[in-house]
Amino acid sequence: MPVSKLKNLAILILLLANLALLAVLIPNRLARAREADRLRETLSELCAAEDVALSPNAVPNTVDLYALELGEDEEADLAAATALLGQEVVFQDDSTRYLSRYTSAAGSCEISRSGAFSAKLQDQAETGDLTGASRRLLRAMGFTVLELEEPQRIRAGVYTVTATQSVLDVPVFSGGLTLTFSNNCLTGVEGTFFTGAAQLKRISENSSITAADAVVAFLAQRYTLGWVGSAITSITQGYVRSETAAAAAVHLTPVWLLETDTGVFQVNGITREVIAQPS
Numbered sequence: 001m002p003v004s005k006l007k008n009l010a011i012l013i014l015l016l017a018n019l020a021l022l023a024v025l026i027p028n029r030l031a032r033a034r035e036a037d038r039l040r041e042t043l044s045e046l047c048a049a050e051d052v053a054l055s056p057n058a059v060p061n062t063v064d065l066y067a068l069e070l071g072e073d074e075e076a077d078l079a080a081a082t083a084l085l086g087q088e089v090v091f092q093d094d095s096t097r098y099l100s101r102y103t104s105a106a107g108s109c110e111i112s113r114s115g116a117f118s119a120k121l122q123d124q125a126e127t128g129d130l131t132g133a134s135r136r137l138l139r140a141m142g143f144t145v146l147e148l149e150e151p152q153r154i155r156a157g158v159y160t161v162t163a164t165q166s167v168l169d170v171p172v173f174s175g176g177l178t179l180t181f182s183n184n185c186l187t188g189v190e191g192t193f194f195t196g197a198a199q200l201k202r203i204s205e206n207s208s209i210t211a212a213d214a215v216v217a218f219l220a221q222r223y224t225l226g227w228v229g230s231a232i233t234s235i236t237q238g239y240v241r242s243e244t245a246a247a248a249a250v251h252l253t254p255v256w257l258l259e260t261d262t263g264v265f266q267v268n269g270i271t272r273e274v275i276a277q278p279s
Contacts, residue, residue: 036061037056039059039212040056040057040059041056043056043059043212043215044056044059046215046216046219047215047219047232050219051230052219052229052230052231052232053230053231053232054215054231054232058232058233058234058235059211059212059215059235060211060235060236060237061211062208062209062210062211062237063168063169063170063208063237064207064208065168065170065207065208065237065239065254065269066202066203066204066206066207066208066254067202067203067204067242067251067252067253067254067270068167068200068201068202068203068239068251068252069200069201069203069249069250069251069252070194070196070197070199070200070201070250070251070252071196071199071200071201072113072196072199073195073196073198073199074100076142076195076196076197076198076199077100077111077195078091078102079140079141079142080109080111080117080141080142080143080193080195081100081102081109081111081119082102083137083140083141083142084106084107084109084119084121084137084141084189085102085103085104085106085107085108085109085119085121086104086105086106088104088105089102089103089104090102090103090104098112098113098114099111099112099113100112105123106121106122106123106124107119107120107121107122108120109189111193111195113196113250114241114250115174115175115192115193115194115241115250116192117177117189117190117191117192117193117195118188118189118190119188119189119190120187120188121186121187121188121189122187124185124186124187125185126183126184126185127181127184127185127186128184130151130159130161130181130184131148131150131151131161133186134148134161134163134179135148137179137186138163138177138179141193142195142198143163143165143177143193144165144166144167144197145163145164145165145166146164146165146166146170146171146172147163147164147171148161148162148163148164149161149162149163151181154180157182157183158180158181158182159180159181160178160179160180160181161178161179161181162176162177162178162179162191163176163177163178163179164176165177165192165193165194165197167194167197167200167239167252168200168239170237170238170239171236171238171239172192172194172238172239172240172241172252173238173239173240173255173257173266174192174239174240174241175191175192176191176192177189177190177191177192177193178190178191192241194241194250194252196250203251204270206270207254208237208254208255208256208269208270209256209267209269209270209272211235211237211256213272214235214256214258214267214269214272215232215235215258217267217272217274218232218258218265218267218274221274225265225274225276227260227262227263227265227276228262229260229261229262229263230261231260231261232258232259232260233259233260233261234257234258234259235256235257235258235259236256236257236259237254237255237256237257237269238254238255238257239252239253239254239255240252240253240255240266241253253268253269253270254269254270255267255268255269256269257277263276263277264276264277265277
């Protein structure tokens with residue numbers, strides 16, 4: 001058989017194999033999608049029976065998240081500092097406070113292993129696009145932006161831009177970074193930045209509970225919590241920093257954030273504990 005015909009035959013076999021695979025995968029995906037829709041409808045009906053409004057569209061898909069430990073990452077710390085201060089920086093390690101300090105002619109920066117981040121800057125270039133400048137700087141610092149708020153006016157000539165960090169494509173609810181601009185020049189960066197997000201270690205065997213589990217856990221404890229609302233308006237999966245015995249260790253715990261018409265509640269994705277967020 002000629003080589004050209006063999007090639008055509010091989011292509012035909014591959015095409016048929018791909019079509020057969022699609023014939024199996026598409027019905028399975030459609031079945032899972034229908035099952036997820038039924039679960040959302042059932043959860044909405046369960047809430048309605050408890051006199052709580054919940055739209056099925058407000059129930060997101062669940063991501064398999066695990067409790068994590070963030071490793072120390074000196075290179076990431078240095079990259080964040082030099083993005084702000086330039087390449088010529090002086091480094092000082094305060095091991096008693098688990099703190100790294102960087103200084104240069106452009107200012108100073110302190111990075112704590114707990115995630116606390118603070119920088120004071122001077123003689124920065126002026127910018128007419130606070131949002132764009134913030135996004136570019138955060139990218140250079142290694143900060144993965146999930147959400148960047150619009151500039152907020154603090155007083156005449158002073159504006160802030162607040163960013164939420166993302167880890168594994170979900171938000172970190174523990175703080176975030178706020179960039180302060182005075183007369184269109186960056187003067188400070190404050191907040192929480194987990195620079196060790198590239199060094200992740202799973203520390204739990206079980207993955208996070210589902211969105212439905214989080215809603216059920218909340219309904220079971222709503223009277224204990226003193227909740228007097230009537231609707232769950234949004235459900236978001238993410239991470240929060242959890243306390244550890246070792247001061248140098250940073251643990252992130254998966255949680256569900258439930259926003260209601262009268263408050264915000266956090267459901268621990270591992271223990272199912274429900275706590276009210278400060279207003």
